[in-house]
Amino acid sequence: MRAAVLITRLYPPAVRERWGAEISHEVSESGIRSWPDALGGAARLWLHPGDWPETLAGQTCRVLAVALFAVTAVTALLLRATEPSAALTADVGHPATSLWLAPIVVGIALAAPRPPLRWDALRHLTTVAFRTLTAPAVAVVAMFVTGRSGLIEHPTGLAHAALIVYYWATLGLTAICLCTLIARVARTVTTPSTRRLCAALLLLGTGLALAATQSLLAIVWTPAGTGSLTVTLALGLLAAATISAGQDLRRASA
Amino acid sequence: MHSNDAQMLVLTVLATGPLHGYAINTAIEELTGRKLGPGSLYGALSRLEARELIGPAGEAGERHRTMQITDAGRDTLRVELEQMARVSQTGLRALGIAPT
Incomplete structure (x- = not known):
């Protein structure tokens, strides 16, 4: 499995549903130098559930x-x-x-x-x-x-x-x-x-x-x-x- | 770059019109000289959408989601930019530079 797909899976579901394809595309395009920011972004979102948009109530x-x-x-x-x-x-x-x-x-x-x-x-x-x-x-x-x-x-x-x-x-x-x-x-x-x-x-x-x-x-x-x-x-x-x-x-x- | 800065940049480029994620980052690169990392960009987009400062412009189910700024987003951006302008003018005056 590609690293970009794995990193994208670390994001909260609501974010993944909206931006999963784009995150995966940008991570695979930018390569390894984008990994720290992508991983940090996922961690920050998990620590701030108030920031998650909701697909369903x-x-x-x-x-x-x-x-x-x-x-x-x-x-x-x-x-x-x-x-x-x-x-x-x-x-x-x-x-x-x-x-x-x-x-x-x-x-x-x-x-x-x-x-x-x-x-x-x-x-x-x-x-x-x-x-x-x-x-x-x-x-x-x-x-x-x-x-x-x-x-x-x-x-x-x-x-x-x-x-x-x-x-x-x-x-x-x-x-x-x-x-x-x-x-x-x-x-x-x-x-x-x-x-x-x-x-x-x-x-x-x-x-x-x-x-x-x-x-x-x-x-x-x-x-x-x-x-x-x-x-x-x-x-x-x-x-x-x-x-x-x-x-x-x-x-x-x- | 802090997450608030990323949110400000996203709101600023969306004030010119609806854009999708990749185009937002390209516009930010034109504005600041560097792109945001994927975690910063999509984290900012998620936060802004959760706070209803931006919303989807296209139809649901599109492969690339096009986002647009909402009225609340415009108000927030205006307040933030005015505050930044005040800080900028004060700083420039303190340095003896006339604000343009």
Whole structure:
């Protein structure tokens, strides 16, 4: 796939629908020297959802709801990559180190699309969910069955590498399919209002900032430096981006 | 060049008449001596359209969207240019140069 097409795909949908062909044409015509500006332009637009024109009413809210779930999925994968970490837990047994999760859970609840309470709509949603989640569900079940069957006790070499690849591919597929499900159902269900989405983005950002702070404190204060600097930076960037988008949306809707 | 500058330039060239994206950038190059990067240009177009300062001039579904300035866009441009003119005149006077 050409770089110009890839770069164009990084733009928010409303911008891509209007200017995608032109952006792609200009990037491919100007070559590599236009890449920083094109990438910077895409990043600036994602941080300023109030600047997006709308093709259909509520498009910005639908896209942001999906983006919020995508950020949550990336965070989950990021933390899974470093687990077990004593600095960032996610269980009620360790309330102090699991505090970061509370605003994130409230944010997700606020941003979740509300299904209409009608039989035909619920039947349609069930069908969409079944079609979208069948593949990751099969992959997860196969992983559990393989793990519990006792067929592979202590894998080594190629088998070990293949199992790790399979494990991460399953997690990645599950994350992508969950975001796809939100994108598909967002067309038919009641999407959250701009106000609720602002609050959801700010809560998610707060949770991520708390997680980044806890991770940083673990690096600074523990003798062995149990935290990961990469994860701390990634969490901090996600927090800054989410809070910035939430504030911009609040400004635009005021 | 800041995003606000890009928006000003786009509004300025669209004040002369409707243009599509590539023609807007060509007009900006004639005006300033350099083209805007794709991120700056189409970011500015998206922001201006979201603020309803510009709008589509042609029919929907055209391959190259032709944009035109709206009445609100003209008002915004006039206010911005008048402010810039005041700053320019003050600066030139401070340098001892008579504004033309």
